[in-house]
Amino acid sequence: MTQISAAARGNPASVTQIDHARAGTVTPAMRTVAEKEGRDPEYIREGVAAGRIAIPANIHHASLSPEGVGGGLRTKVNVNLGISGDVACEAEEWKKVDVALELGAEAIMDLSNSGKTAAFRRALVEKSPAMIGTVPMYDAIGYLEKPLVTITAEDFLDVVRAHAQDGVDFVTVHAGMNRRTIESFRETGRLTNIVSRGGSLIFAWMEATGNENPFYEFYDEVLAILHEHDVTISLGDAMRPGSTYDATDAGQIAELIEIGKLTRRAWDAGVQVIVEGPGHMALDEIAANMKLEKRLCHDAPFYVLGPLVTDIAPGYDHITAAIGGAVAAASGADFLCYVTPAEHLRLPDAADVREGLVATKIAAHAADIAKGVPGARDADNRMSDARRRVDWEGMFAEALDPVRAREYFESAPPSTEGTCTMCGEMCAMRTVNQIMDGLTVDLGKE
Structure with missing residues (x-):
């Protein structure tokens, strides 16, 4: 079992996160970190006590x-x-x-x-x-x-x-x-x-x-x-x-x-x-x-x-x-x-x-x-789903820099609704979505 530090023993009231962790206490900060990371609070406490994690x-x-x-x-x-x-x-x-x-x-x-x-x-x-x-x-x-x-x-x-x-x-x-x-x-x-x-x-x-x-x-x-x-x-x-x-x-x-x-x-x-x-x-x-x-x-x-x-x-x-x-x-x-x-x-x-x-x-x-950090792929999967649906607002919401993404898109408005100027009417997402909906597509034209 990890021993409580000499500094902590000298001060009856534990001060630092590592003091508390070694004493077996899950602090509010550890709970906040656990919630953000999708981890059990005890996982965080053990990591702090061992020095593998710092808060x-x-x-x-x-x-x-x-x-x-x-x-x-x-x-x-x-x-x-x-x-x-x-x-x-x-x-x-x-x-x-x-x-x-x-x-x-x-x-x-x-x-x-x-x-x-x-x-x-x-x-x-x-x-x-x-x-x-x-x-x-x-x-x-x-x-x-x-x-x-x-x-x-x-x-x-x-x-x-x-x-x-x-x-x-x-x-x-x-x-x-x-x-x-x-x-x-x-x-x-x-x-x-x-x-x-x-x-x-x-x-x-x-x-x-x-x-x-x-x-x-x-x-x-x-x-x-x-x-x-x-x-x-x-x-x-x-x-x-x-x-x-x-x-x-x-x-x-x-x-x-x-x-x-x-x-x-x-x-x-x-x-x-x-x-x-x-x-x-x-x-x-x-x-x-x-x-x-x-x-x-x-x-x-x-x-x-x-x-x-x-x-x-x-x-x-x-x-x-x-x-x-x-x-x-x-x-x-x-x-x-x-x-x-x-x-x-x-x-x-x-x-x-x-x-x-x-x-x-x-x-x-x-x-x-x-x-393989827990939840790391979640935003990527949401972005990919929004791209499949050609949901521009959904894409902006998942972007690391939503401001930059929106600026690029809006700087060159497409002539075909639901696309961008990279592919226009030949947008692969739009074409396949229409086919999957049972529509006949001729180069993206109605």
């Missing part, structure tokens, strides 16, 4: 509609947004939030990295039923108003604490890039070095100060903060490959080994875990990487960016990522971070967010069908 649900996030991330559940999709120093337009970020919620993103990561970000973050938590994630490292310089090299370990912990108190449901912490990981990176070399923004900042701090990664050195303190507010730790992959050339190299795998150890420590402290993964990766390496993560990280939920399966498609990287994401999720990944057409080029606008989100939702849904 990121900060105790301060009152507007949250809980989602489960992990084995046997629908693949979830995250949207990145946030205020940038070069494009510091909060109104544009709210447009992106609206698109994300309209199209059903299960998570939104606020990656704001310019100025004081707390007001936007708090408003996002207040508004959003989707789970909210952040990377506290991005916020450190603006929050603390100090040069990077003068920030102390305690300062970094203060930023994590502020995000937890503001109600974010999961935080990315790059704790696996310790001295051992960096040694592997330096010995073997890379084509694109460190491409993680948070990872590069920690690497710069470590090099300037000569200290160990503060999130690794003071990991227990980080976990204590997260446990207090039930914040899920998303163990960031600072050494993710930024090119297909660097995929599955010594730096990536060395960090993954460290993350596996940190996963167990988090669970022991009563903190839920998600593990982040690559990155850029050739198509034939993806499935093996998913299995490797599950083995080294003890079946913890896996959250991947893409992976992007080629490096030469700027402007179309939402497609390269969707290809990799579909393979990754079908092979065991549980959570996909969207990529937009603007990746590697500029901050995405609201239109880019729509393109990237829909592409990633297609990948996630295709993987769910392949994995």
Whole structure:
């Protein structure tokens, strides 16, 4: 029988979802997830207790509609947004939030990295039923108003604490890039070095100060903060490959080994875990990487960016990522971070967010069908039935992006009612429907 965590024993009142699950309690959040997934609540509780499922649900996030991330559940999709120093337009970020919620993103990561970000973050938590994630490292310089090299370990912990108190449901912490990981990176070399923004900042701090990664050195303190507010730790992959050339190299795998150890420590402290993964990766390496993560990280939920399966498609990287994401999720990944057409080029606008989100939702849904997730085919079957009946409203209702589908159809009205301009009077559905109704058809003409 799984033991209740030390953190939970120290506090008679269980705080986190994993505390409750290990104590045998099915929480309201677990019941909500079970209903959404078509699973028995006990299935969810057992998964949370074992760490196979995470339900990121900060105790301060009152507007949250809980989602489960992990084995046997629908693949979830995250949207990145946030205020940038070069494009510091909060109104544009709210447009992106609206698109994300309209199209059903299960998570939104606020990656704001310019100025004081707390007001936007708090408003996002207040508004959003989707789970909210952040990377506290991005916020450190603006929050603390100090040069990077003068920030102390305690300062970094203060930023994590502020995000937890503001109600974010999961935080990315790059704790696996310790001295051992960096040694592997330096010995073997890379084509694109460190491409993680948070990872590069920690690497710069470590090099300037000569200290160990503060999130690794003071990991227990980080976990204590997260446990207090039930914040899920998303163990960031600072050494993710930024090119297909660097995929599955010594730096990536060395960090993954460290993350596996940190996963167990988090669970022991009563903190839920998600593990982040690559990155850029050739198509034939993806499935093996998913299995490797599950083995080294003890079946913890896996959250991947893409992976992007080629490096030469700027402007179309939402497609390269969707290809990799579909393979990754079908092979065991549980959570996909969207990529937009603007990746590697500029901050995405609201239109880019729509393109990237829909592409990633297609990948996630295709993987769910392949994995046999309960109910995954239901919408497809309803769509096919509506197509057979040439029921346009029924088709729009089942579309991942009903607005786009309707715009395309209405942009070119057909001359023959009940068809579209692709086939017109030669519409196969219309022709066969009429024959099945006992009518004589002559090229679709009465």
